[in-house]
Each structure stands twice: as C-alpha cells, then as structure tokens.
Amino acid sequence: MDRLSFIGVVLALAALVGGSVLKGAGIAGLWSPAAFVIVILGTLAAILVQTPMATFRRAMKIVRWVFQPPVRDGHAQIRRLLEWSNTARRQGLLGLEPELPGVRDDFLRKGLQMVVDGSEPEQIRQTLEIELQSQQHRDMAAAKVFEGMGIYAPTLGIIGAVLGLMAVMKNLADPSHLGHGIAAAFTATIYGIGSANLMLLPMASKLKGVINAQATEREMIIEGLIAIAQGENPRNIESRLSGYLH
Template sequence: MKAATALGIGVGLAGLAIGGIMEGTSPATLINIPALLIVLVGTYGATMASVGWGPMSKIPKLYQITFSPRQPDLRERVDLLVGIAEQARREGLLALDAQLGDIDDEFTRKGLQLVVDGTDPDLVREILEAEIDGMEARHRAGAAPFEKAGGYAPTMGIIGTVMGLVHVLQNLADPSSLGPAISTAFIATLLGVGTANLVFLPVAVRLKALSEEEVELRTLTLDGILAVQAGDNPRVVADKLISYVPPAERREADDENVTPLREAA
C-alpha cells in the first residue's frame, strides 16, 4: 500500500489519543506552545547543525516521497529487458539505438546506450555500479535528518521537562499550582518521545526501505543489460531476472509475454 507510512503514523497517533482520553487526559492539554517550541524548534536546530542546510531543504520533498512513494515494478522491468534481449538477438545491438528514446527510465537508457556504443562489458558494469553507489549515497543523506531528529527529539523533550520543573521549584510557595505545573512540564518529554518514535524514526526507516527497493530494481536492470550485451537467449534472460521478483508477483513466462521493445512502445 503506497500510503502505508501515513496510515501507520495516523493509527499510532489515534491510539495515543484514544488511550489518553480513556485515562482522562484531554488532547487539548498536549497543545503546549513552550513545549512545542523547545522540542520541535530545538530538534530542527540540532538536526540542521548536524547535517547542514542541503539535506534539511529537501525535507518537504522527502515527506512526500515517504507518504506517496513510487513503487518499483520488478515484473515490468523484467518484461522490458526480455523484450530488448529478443530484439537484440534478432536484429543486433545497433537496432536498439532507435528505440532508446522510448525508454522512460534514465538508468536503463544510459546502460543500453553504453551497450549500443560498444563499451566493454566490464566498463559498463563499473559505470552502472557507480551510478547505483551514488544513488545510495544520496538516499543515505536524505534519511540522515530524520535519523538525527529521532535521536535529538527525546533529549529536547527532557530539556523542556527540566526547564518546566525548574519553574515548578521556583513556585513551591503555591502548592495548588504544583500539580498542573508538573503535568505541563512532562508534556515536553511526551512530545519529544512521541515525535521521535511516531514520525522521525519511522520516516527514516521507510526511506531506507525505499532505497533498498530502488537498488534492487537497478541491480536487476544491470544484470539484464549485461545479459543483452552478451547475447544471451531471451528465455535465459527471463530465468535469470525472474529471481529478483517476489514469488507472489511472478507470472508464467511464455512467448506471448516476450514482446520486442518496438512492439511494446
């Protein structure tokens, strides 16, 4: 499910809210401006100091990717590469040159262009593996702010609680105000731990999972491109690449599913 992350966060928040209400806590009590400033702004500042402005500026886009990710279709990529292998075997590698513009994926298009240009297979592998490594590095940088925030937020919550308790100790002369003041002080800890474990850390884990899925898709593509360059039989290419596809998503491969790129475009 594409919206699983957003749904999961919503379910977690709903569970906390319903549990709090059942225990007699009003959700309105959590709307504490000083605590929100200490936890959220403090966490933001500490995270920016750790990772720099570049990754921080991409946070809105990363949230969008997390909540509505583009799911890689391994089966579709297998079909594409098998079709390319059949056309290359029948018409030759140079025949693929006219069809490269029909391929939407930049990584696949780049790899096939190297093949059409007659690049040595070892060099093709080296170039494409460097592309995969670079993508992984960018994805790690994207997940870093959320990982850091997940570590800083609980600490900021404790700092907010300590600051609140200092204020409580300064007003011991008024015992009637101690209960509400202490309750308010601990809201900062709740916000810090809650945002870390319900938002920041789940988003970081989800971004890493999406990165792994993209790496798997590109690794499949790399193996397929090298098989095309080697002139492997399309059936062999299909058998080799289908191992990347989860069993539940596999379907019986037959001659009707092996479609040349020109006909599929």
Template sequence: MDLTTIIGIIAGLIALIGGFLWEGGHISGLLQGTAALIVFGGTFAAVMISFPASRLKKIPTALRVAFGRRTRLPQELIEDLVHMAVIARKDGVLALEQSSSEHPDPFLREGIQMVVDGTDAELVQQILELEIEATEQKHENYAKIFESAGGYAPTMGIIGTVMGLIHVLGSLQEPTQLGPSIAVAFTATLYGVASANIIFLPIASKIKARGEEEIQNMELLLEGILAVQNGEHPLLVRKKLASYTSDSSLSRKPEARGTTHETTD
C-alpha cells in the same frame, strides 16, 4: 502517494491520543505551545547545526521518497528487458536505441545507450555499479537527517521538562498549582519521545526501505543490460532476472511479445 506511511502516522497518533482520552484525560492537556516550541524548534535547530545546507535542501526530496509510491515493479522491468533481449537477438543491439530512449527509467536508458554505443561490457558494469553505489549513499544521507531528528527530539523533550520543573520549583508557594504545572512540564517529554518514534525514526526506516527497493531494481537492470549486451536468449534472461523477485513463476512464464516459438541456441 504511499498511503501506508500516512496511515501509519495517523494510526500512531490516534492510538496515543485515544489511549490518553480513554483514561479520562482531556485533549487540552496535550496541547502545550511552549513544549512544542522547545521540542520541535530545538530539534530543527539541532538538525540545522548537524548538516550542511546542501544536505538540508534535500529534505523535500527525502520526504517524497518516504511518502511516494514505488514507480516500477521488478516484474515490469523484467518484461522490458526480455523484450529488449528479443530485439537485440533479432535485429542487433543498435535496434535498441529508439526503444531504450523512450523508457521511463533513466538507469536503463543510460545502460542500453552505452551498449548501443559499443562500450565494453566491463566498463558498462563499472559505470553502472558506481551509480548504484551513489544511489545507495544518497538514500543513506536522506535517512540520516531523520535519524538525527529522532535522536534529538527526546533529548529536547527532556530539556523542556527540566525547564518546566525549574519553573514549578520556583512556585512552591502555590502548592495547589504543582500538579497541573508538573503535568505541563512532562508534556515536552511526550512530544519528544512520540515524535521520534512515530514520525522521525519511522520515516528514516521507510527511506531506507525505499532505497533498498531502488537498489534491487538497479541491480536487476544491470544484470539484464549485461545479458542483453551478451546476446543471451530471452528465456535465459527471464530466468536469470526472476531471482530478483519473490515471484518464482516468472522463470516458468512463456516468452512475452512474440518470443514463444523461439528456441534456445
């Protein structure tokens, strides 16, 4: 679980509610069931209309992407690829079949399996690039659902406020109730704007950020798989892949897993 997403949402809500209470407001003034029904019910309905059921079924997966933690760091993947480069140079690419089949990353497993099967390097690259494009589109589709919710929510809040004001204007014979009634009416706008900017849009941005991380890992793996297939030296593989990380020390790190004494051809 990625705590930054949860902490961010909680911190945003605390900041808004805390500021309201600090100014002398009462928490009961923020709890309006009718406003919540209009804003969140209307937003949910608008999202349902905007996307087919096949896309809406992916919402739980999208939430796992936003709230989940990055499973594999680029440094770990580089070490795995360097290790595979060592095996390929010593024993040939066929020796990679067992180690690749046990790897937790399905993209790396598939790529190395194609290498073991003797697939042409150009074809390997084309297939894996198509998978990268599909993954990028998948995350984009996830983010669009929450972006649309972030667009609809403020509008639904305005609709709720207008509906509340219509009710207020219909009760002008009770002037003492105008102030509280108007305050209740504007609660809908608060719900819409706050949910859009603290929940929906930030979640969409987090999904995009996670997608960028995954794409970067896949591009790193693609480069490493092709390097292993070409029989490149493990040290060169490390230096090449180090450009995908912010840790430039990787390119100067001694060869791991028994490759320290190997010399460059």
C-alpha cells in the same frame, strides 16, 4: 499511496489522543506552545547543524516516499529487458536506439545508451555500479536525517521537562499552579518520545527499505543490460533476472 504508512499515522494520533483522554488528561493536555518550541524547533535546529545543505534538501525531497514510494514493477521491467534482448538479437545493438527517447528513468537510459554505443560489458557494469552506489549513498544519508531527528527529539523532550520543572520550583509558594505546571512540563517529554518513536524513526526505516528496494531493482537492470550486450539468450536472461523478484 502506501496504505500502511497512512494507517500507521492515523493509529499513532489515535493512540496519543485516545490515551490522553482515557487517562483523564484530556486533549488540551497534549498542547503546550513551550514544549513545541523546545522539542520541535530544537530538534530541527540540531539536525540543521549536523546535516549538509545538499543532504537536507534531498531528505525533504524523498520524505514523500513514506506515503508515496516510487512505482516499481519488477515483472514489467523484466519484460521490457526481454523485448530489448529480442530486438538486439534480430537487429543488432543499434536496433535499440529508437527505444532511448521512451526511457524516462535516467539510470536505465544511461545504461541502454552504453549498450547501443557498443561499450564493453565490464565498462557498463563499472559505470552503472558507481552511479548506483553514489545514489544509494546520497539517499541513505538523506534517510538518516530523520533517524538523527528521532535521536535528538527525546533528549530535547527531557530538556523541556526540566525547564518546566524549574518553572514549577519557582512557584512552590502557590500550590494552585503546581499541578498544571508539572503536567505542562511532562508534555515536552511526550512530544520528544512520541515524535521520535511514532513518526521520525519509523519514517527513517521506511525510507531505508524503499532505497534498498530501488537499489535491488537497479542491480537487476545492470545484469539485464550486460546480458543484452553479451547477446545472451532471452530465456537465460529471464531465468536469471527472475531471482531478483523473490
């Protein structure tokens, strides 16, 4: 679990609730069904219009990476590649074939299969780089779903505030309702700006960071597999791949 994300969410909620209490608005002042409908459902509606179904599904699938990013261990990955390099030097590339069933990562297994099949290094690079770029593009598009929601939410918050003020203007003859009506109107602004800056935009940035780190690891895998296919010395491979860990 990403502890920083968890702590951030807790602090965000504490900031909103604590700030509302300290300012005298109370916890109840943060709840407004009308604001929820306008801002939250409105933001969801806007992003659904903007986003293709496949991208939206991917976004819902990777959102867990904010709190539980994919496990990455660059040092372990390098050790694995070095073991394969030593095996290939002793037994030849076909000696790596028994390793295939134990490789869970589809990207790594595809690359290793190409090495075992004796594919040319340039062909391995081109094939894996195309797959890497394609996957990175899909994941980045999914991360931008939350970025888009973070852009729409504040605007929907303003719309909610305007609608609330319109309702207040219709009841100017009854001063007893003015204060409550104005407070409820601005709650929509809190929903919009708060959800965007405390949740949606930070989530998008966290996902982009995870995606870029994953892409860097896969670039390292590509270089390692090509070096194995070319029969390079394991020490040279280790020296080259270690640069990806910094």
